[in-house]
Amino acid sequence: MSDTPLHFSASPRAAHGSALTRLNRAVRLGVKSLWLHKLRSLLTVLGIVFGVCSVIAMLAIGEGASYEAQETIKNLGSQNIILRSVKPPEEQKVSDKGSQSYVLQYGLTYTDIKRIKSTIPGVTVVVPGRIMREYVWNISRRVDSEIMGTVPWYPQMRNHHVATGRFFTEAEMEDKANVCVLGAGMVKALFPLESPLGKDVRIGGDYYEVIGVMEPVGKAAQHTEAAQDSARDAAERMFIPLETAKTRYGEILRKVRSGSFEQERVELHEVTVKVEKLEQVVSVSEAIKQLMERNHKRKDYDIDVPLEKLRQAERTKQIFNIVLGSIAAISLLVGGIGIMNIMLASVTERTREIGIRRALGAKRRDIITQFLVETVMLSGAGGVMGVLLGVTIPWFVTHFAGMRTIITLWSPMVAFSISAIVGIVFGIYPATRAAQMDPVEALRHE
């Protein structure tokens, strides 16, 4: 402060009170004058309330959606590369003609697996799979299901585990045993009353003993569009040992449709390649792509790299966050301008009061504090209301729209602190205007 000697002989107890008690008083003073204009204060903060609330709600919904997408992709295994056989489009036309002697041959072969294993370093496990579509029967109940012939280590590779019972063993695969593991979705249709374990199901002319049931594919996965098909399929999918599938069904699939008859020869429908290290995934997938291109004349396969999808999902989320951030910034800016506008009006309206306070000993800084505290309280209260509203909205969304929402801890905190900062930034100008008033002029103001 100034070095002017000021001896307050009249008030020996002056300059008491710490900054904290001063602030405490200023806050109470602010509450009083804001309470005086309850409706006006409420309307003023509405901008901030909705700004903060929309930020939190949108973030929660966005976070929930991207969490689901990422969960689905993670379930596929981020270290995995999944190859699938795809019927080439031009062949589809041929098969439609239904020529009887024609056997359509396409897709992944056992040679492909061998090549991948022997030429590409870093590949640890390869999970082959054959997929047939058949009716599965339990006496008179039946389910149209995908039957997948695969290897015993499929569950751990694909992050899709057995819920009850067990998966088949290597010995059972060697023996071409007639055992099967049902998909979670099939159980209800086939065994509505009893436990399926130990019972038999019939496919065509063969009986298979049910030794386990897979766990349902994450409920989360069912909402995201990309994962929807694969999730539904996985729920309805039954697993049998690969060797069993090979002997029971051979390589040629016959499909009898109404009036037509088609035969396809596909050695493997699905191959999962596990890469040893996460950082190799991209290069290995490149190598596989090249290898497959060299050996397949037609594009009768599809390479799916969950890691790439994950990265993409993360990028999408980033963009989403940036867009959201700008919307939030704009709405808070608008809210802040609203507050500033009202505070400027309030300063003009209270010119006389400012003059009186100045005459009675208030320093410029006291006036600044008074108005700044008021503004910050306004926007802070708006922030609190916004946070409360913003936390309840996702709850409603989850309950009534069935969408997953996640409120991260930081989003209310960030939204609230931004609203407080908005209060300071937009409060400074009105407060300085108030403090800069000439006391003489202010006292004369009507």
Next chain:
Amino acid sequence: MKCPFTRDLQMEKSPTPASIVQFDNIRKTYRMGLVVVEALRGVSLGIVAGEYVSIMGPSGCGKSTMLNLLGCLDRPSSGRYLLGSEDVSEMDDDALSAVRGARLGFIFQSYNLIQQLTVVENIEVPLYYQNRPEEESRTLAAEYAERVGLGNRLNHKPFELSGGQQQRVAIARALVNDPLVILADEPTGNLDSASGVEILKIFDELHQQGKTIILVTHDESVSRHTRRAIRLRDGQVESDVRS
């Protein structure tokens, strides 16, 4: 107070040791657009502790300017103003605020109470800006409210009071910080004559208690209550009469 002789203080050049308000050749000029207005053209005067002074004069004579300078709400363009032992003519804004809060008590024509505060809170305001402990200020404010006869109206808002009562609140507020000088600007200007008389009676009592009061008015009947009348004309002291 017990000054045995009456002198024309305008003649006096050296400050009397006892004077607590000392104007030395104070000038104040305003610039209004292109026109420069000289509101005060070299005013010198001294007021000793315990005096009851009225400043009179026609409108435009520099009364308000004089009051603003006396009240440390404004700074002179030139000259020296000693308040107590301090030279306030060169002080910065913060220091002037501190001086106003600690040394001066203001009473205005239009009471100038803060409308949203209660009687006792209004009286507290000067103490608030001196950061006095809250309970102490509250007791002190209540005490002063009692003194001006508003002990039963502590929690009333100003608009619930009559003009005379409001002015009494203002007087309590002017006294609560135990000021060196009480400055009153047309304190009876907005009041009916009965309330005006009441207020002037309080001033008389304060004078008897030894308070220093400077009262700005254009009303002769009000100035007759005072013990010394300073008349201004065209920014200069025209006469300075003690009775």
